[in-house]
Amino acid sequence: AQSVTQPDIHITVSEGASLELRCNYSYGATPYLFWYVQSPGQGLQLLLKYFSGDTLVQGIKGFEAEFKRSQSSFNLRKPSVHWSDAAEYFCAVGTGGYQKVTFGTGTKLQVIP
Amino acid sequence: GAGVSQSPRYKVAKRGQDVALRCDPISGHVSLFWYQQALGQGPEFLTYFQNEAQLDKSGLPSDRFFAERPEGSVSTLKIQRTQQEDSAVYLCASSLEGFTGELFFGEGSRLTVL
Numbered sequence: 001a002q003s004v005t006q007p008d009i010h011i012t013v014s015e016g017a018s019l020e021l022r023c024n025y026s027y028g029a030t031p032y033l034f035w036y037v038q039s040p041g042q043g044l045q046l047l048l049k050y051f052s053g054d055t056l057v058q059g060i061k062g063f064e065a066e067f068k069r070s071q072s073s074f075n076l077r078k079p080s081v082h083w084s085d086a087a088e089y090f091c092a093v094g095t096g097g098y099q100k101v102t103f104g105t106g107t108k109l110q111v112i113p
Numbered sequence: 114g115a116g117v118s119q120s121p122r123y124k125v126a127k128r129g130q131d132v133a134l135r136c137d138p139i140s141g142h143v144s145l146f147w148y149q150q151a152l153g154q155g156p157e158f159l160t161y162f163q164n165e166a167q168l169d170k171s172g173l174p175s176d177r178f179f180a181e182r183p184e185g186s187v188s189t190l191k192i193q194r195t196q197q198e199d200s201a202v203y204l205c206a207s208s209l210e211g212f213t214g215e216l217f218f219g220e221g222s223r224l225t226v227l
Contacts, residue, residue, distance in 0.1 A: 004155075036218075043117065043204070043218035044156070090155050100169065101216060103148075103155035 002027040002093045004104035012110040013081050021076040021107050023091030032094035033074040034101065035065055039087045047089075050074065061085070086111045115139075117219035119205050125225045126195045134190045134222045138207030145188050146216065147180055148204040156204055162188060195226045 003026045013019055025031055032051055036044040048059025055067040065076045074091060091104045118137040126132050138145050143164055148156035149172075158172040164185035173180070177196075182188040192199055202223045206216040 041220065043220045044206075044216075045218070046215045049215065092155075100158060100161065101146075102158070105153070105155045 002031065002095060002102050004091050004093050004102055006089075006091055006104035006107050008107045009105070010108045010110065012112060015083050015111050015113055016080050019076075019078045019081045019085070019109070021089050021091075021109070023074045023076065023104060024072050025074060025091070025093045026072065027093055027095070029095075033065075033067060034092040034094065035059065035063070035074075035076045036090045036092060036103075037061075037087050038090065038106075044090065047076070081109075081111055083111045083113070085109060117205055117207055117217050119203075119219035119222050121222060122220065123223050123225075125227065127227055128196060129194050131191065131193045132195055132224060134192075134203050134224070136188045136190070136205030136207075136219060138186065138188070138205070139217055142207035142209055142217070143185075144208045145182060146206045146208075147188070147190050148206065149174075150202040150204055150221070152201070159190070159203075192224070195224075197226050200224055200226045 147159040202221040
């Protein structure tokens with residue numbers, strides 16, 4: 001069975017600073033990888049996804065993520081964080097087919113002025 | 114509708130009561146999922162429908178949990194004889210037929226069992 005580890009429960013960054021959120025997955029085959037964002041009181045929104053091809057994927061809101069098979073990682077990055085990026089971020093792995101997605105426990109991002 | 118709609122947004126139940134949570138997916142979305150999100154945790158898969166067929170219910174925690182989607186559109190998650198450990202946010206998501214890779218989530222129904 002697939003699993004996802006997000007080692008950082010909570011991260012604080014200054015507005016304008018760069019951001020990297022870590023994600024490691026476990027899955028025997030080629031994974032389908034996702035990052036979702038959840039703002040307070042809101043549903044989860046897809047930021048970006050990786051299926052195949054270029055290992056650096058671009059998403060919405062200026063986010064990008066890089067798939068590294070050798071490290072079983074799919075870290076999320078943003079060069080300059082905005083206060084509106086404060087939210088909880090979930091990494092997820094899918095198995096294809098009908099898309100049974102397994103989520104990590106999330107990283108809560110706090111942005112300070 | 115424009116997005117996935119869930120109701121009620123908040124539900125308080127006394128232990129032992131039955132509850133029903135409703136999900137109205139995006140029009141035309143064949144696939145529908147229910148997830149449970151406990152406080153401080155990521156969403157956990159409960160069950161999956163393709164149209165009216167429930168193809169996977171491996172995540173339902175007990176036989177007190179039951180989901181249906183009789184006409185392939187609106188879905189209801191029913192929890193019988195609620196327990197305190199059922200307190201969580203229940204998320205519904207839908208996606209287009211086939212493998213698109215994106216789940217569209219509703220805002221969730223927060224259940225508190227006293």
